[in-house]
Amino acid sequence: MATSGIHLATLGHRIRHRRLEKGFTLDELGALVGVAGSQLSLIENGKREPKLSLLQAIAQATGTEVTDLISAEPPNRRAALEIELERAQESPVFRQLGIAPVRVTKGMSDETIESMLGLHRELQRREREAIATPEEARRANTELRLRMREQHNYLGDIEKLAEKQLRSAGHVQGALTHRTVSIMAEKLGFELIYVNDLPHSTRSVTDVENGRIYLPPASIPGGHGLRSMALQAMAHRLLGHTPPTDYADFLQQRLEINYFAASCLMPETASVAFLQQAKKDRNLAVEDFRDAFGVTHEAAGMRMTNLLTQHLGMSLHFLRVDATGAITRVYENDGLPLPMDVTGAVEGQRVCRRFQARAAFTQQNRTNEHHQYTDTPSGTFWCSTQTGASTDGEFSITVGVPFDDARWWRGRETADRAVSTCPDEACCRRPSTDLTERWYGKAWPSARVHTHMFSPLPRGAFPGVDDNEVYNFLSRHADE
Structure with a gap:
């Protein structure tokens, strides 16, 4: 078909535009091209796709070219408005309202169509805003x-x-x-x-x-x-x-x-060469990689997730965890068992208390990386953890690998070892029997409620960004 990939409504409008320019009725043009006027009406209304031979006949009868008829541009402003309204009324957002679409007539003014389009655009905007929820983000x-x-x-x-x-x-x-x-x-x-x-x-x-x-x-x-x-x-x-x-x-x-x-900060060629040499020396360390390129510990750890598997054949995991144990950033392809909700989301879940990512907050010396082996239901993993602090509080950065790959890393000789049976709640989530018997029914903690739980995201094209603030900011600086 010549019209494959062309919106049929646009094609129909262009045919109608050329027909009216020539002063033909539907029946008159139909007679010239060999089809009934009713069939031509279906084509002009975007309900039927014409064959190439019919398009060629229509183009010849109206004194134009086929390429002009199948152009993606509406023939005039009125046609553009009608096409946009038709598409809006075909959208799932409108259809789910159960409202019959408005039929555009010749007597309907451009202003009326523009008003309806304004309502449709607002409907689409509100729909986008409605899905910008924590659930959708997760x-x-x-x-x-x-x-x-x-x-x-x-x-x-x-x-x-x-x-x-x-x-x-x-x-x-x-x-x-x-x-x-x-x-x-x-x-x-x-x-x-x-x-x-x-x-x-x-x-x-x-x-x-x-x-x-x-x-x-x-x-x-x-x-x-x-x-x-x-x-x-x-x-x-x-x-x-x-x-x-x-x-x-x-x-x-x-x-x-x-x-x-x-x-850019850790270019692939130089980074891979550095990491390959460190592996050869059995001296891989996040802190060395960090210092070599003058970046943060977190940036170095995350960059390793881009390169170690691809270039060194090594699976690994990365965790950024806050002081409560909640995961704020994560990557794993080594099978480390991580907590997740019913949707499979990991962010926001609390890691096992036995993991070094969480245990590191109890260490006296916070300036050095801490190393640990952890036995889990999925095997034994080695990891290196560094703690830090931001305006939002303390956090830890962990990079780890399966037991067999620990031999390439500095800190593999550590004697620190922990056992985690999570997601079994008896591991670290459920109080011991003695504690439960001692305090059940006798404690009434007052929970800390985070205000952001109840705050909607600012409206705007970019989630979490206040357009009003941004535009006022740009206006202040535009003439400087």
């Missing part, structure tokens, strides 16, 4: 985590893009400097500007019109360095991102910009 995040695990958490195209950008900016080796990051921005047509009044819901703001990337004057405690934030902002442009349509799209974009930043 589902989308779980799907993304599982998909990335299948590909070893590795994105080869972004690795190549990062190294190309670094070469273009003249970076050869060593830690990536702020100056080089500025050069990378300049080559994309952006200037890095550090300000004290960034909207509280953002880490950076890009003014696309004026070629500016606004950043805070100092790194954010807990791992978000200025170089990384600038690289993430640039990544949106380099990767061709458009405003996200849903949470899944938003999370995918966030993953990609974080990956690009990590690939």
Whole structure:
């Protein structure tokens, strides 16, 4: 079919437009091309797809070309409005209301159609806002985590893009400097500007019109360095991102910009060479990798999840855990048994108290990495854990591997060993019989309720970002 891939409503409008230009009725044009006027009406209303031979006949009868008829552009503004309304009334969001669609007539004014379209756009916006819930985010995040695990958490195209950008900016080796990051921005047509009044819901703001990337004057405690934030902002442009349509799209974009930043700060070629040598020396360590590239402990640990399986054939796990034991960031492809809810989501779940990721908070010496072997129902794992603190409180960063791969890591000689039987609640969740008998019915704790549990996300195209704040911010700085 000549119209394959063309929206039939647009095609129908273009045929009607040409017919009316020539002053033909449906029956008159039908007689010229050899079909009944009723059949031609179905085509003009987008209900039937014409054969190529009929399209050629219509084009000849109306003095035009087939390529003009099958153009994706509506023939005029009125047609564009009618097509948009038709598509809106075909959407699942509208259909689920159980309301009959409005039939557009010749006597219906453009203003009436525009008013109805305004209602449909608001309906779509509210639908997008309604699904921007914690449940939707958890589902989308779980799907993304599982998909990335299948590909070893590795994105080869972004690795190549990062190294190309670094070469273009003249970076050869060593830690990536702020100056080089500025050069990378300049080559994309952006200037890095550090300000004290960034909207509280953002880490950076890009003014696309004026070629500016606004950043805070100092790194954010807990791992978000200025170089990384600038690289993430640039990544949106380099990767061709458009405003996200849903949470899944938003999370995918966030993953990609974080990956690009990590690939620039710890380039694949140099990072793999460093890790391969460390493995050869049986001296793999997150802290050495961190110091070699001048990044945070968390960034180094996460970067290992991109490279160890792909290039060193080593499965592993990564955990960022807060002081309550709740997982805030996770990756695993080594079979470590992790807590999860009925949807398969891991984030927010509390890890076993026997895991070093949680036990590390009780250590007296917090400056060094702590190592431990942990026997679990899925086997024995070795891990290295470092604790830190941010404005949100304490956290721990853990990188671990199955027992057999511990031989490549510094700290493998540790004598610390724990046994975890989680998810068996008797392991660490359920109080002992003695404690239960002593205190059951005699304790009444007052729970701490986090206010964010009841706070809806700010409205806007980007989840969690307040558009009003952002636009006012850009207006303040636009004329500077």
